[in-house]
Amino acid sequence: MDPLFFYTVAGIAVFGALGVLLARHPVYAILSLVVTLFALSALFVALNAYFVAVIQILVYAGAVLILFLFVVMLLDITPETLLRSRKPALLIGAALFGLFFISQAGRVINTFQSEKLSDIQTGVTGTTRAVGEQLFTIYALPFEVASILLLVGVIGAIVLAKKKL
């Protein structure tokens, strides 16, 4: 992976994530998350995960975030009711907590071997065919369970949100 590519894409991803954290209006926060998801998708392509990259855009950016947008429009949220910050002390505490979390997790990842990605002879290419073959042989049972989970989710959403069944 080219370092310039990595730093560009990582910068875009962090920028979008900060937009999610700081945007006043929910619509801006949702669109910022779309930016982050596209940047992550570019990284997935560079890591040979082609199927996952396409699914990320189709399912996450295409379906899940559109669902968020629909709900925001249904609820008719005005920016005045948002009141994103509770108290300055809480925000400072959250920032300190975040820095502490990053430093601790950074210590964990420093224990990994520092290998250049270009040196790794990876045998993995996540094409649709390769992922599908494993999904329908080794992971057949989790796949079926996941379909039941989606069905339960759909039924639950209809039962909850419908005014009168």
Place this chain on the structure above:
Amino acid sequence: MSEIVTIQQLLGLSIILFTIGLVGVVTRRNLILVLLSLELMLSAANLAFVSFAYIQGDLAGQIMVFFVMIVAAAEVTVGLAIALLLSRKTGKINADEVRALKW
């Protein structure tokens, strides 16, 4: 800026995105934005999964991302339905204003 990209940098990006999502979950009041920050945390975990799949030469990490996306979709569907119901019944969407267990 170093000349090479290592696994630490990929995981570091994943940690930064995860922490931003975590701080969002803690500080945001709006229920929809809490769910949105949760999505960001799940995506950060997905990046770590794909990175490990790459260095291990194993597809299992990528398949795990597939399942994470399914769980995220189901979670968001039910979560947003609850938010919709909450706002319809009480007119409130901020998580800390909802105190009564029975509405």
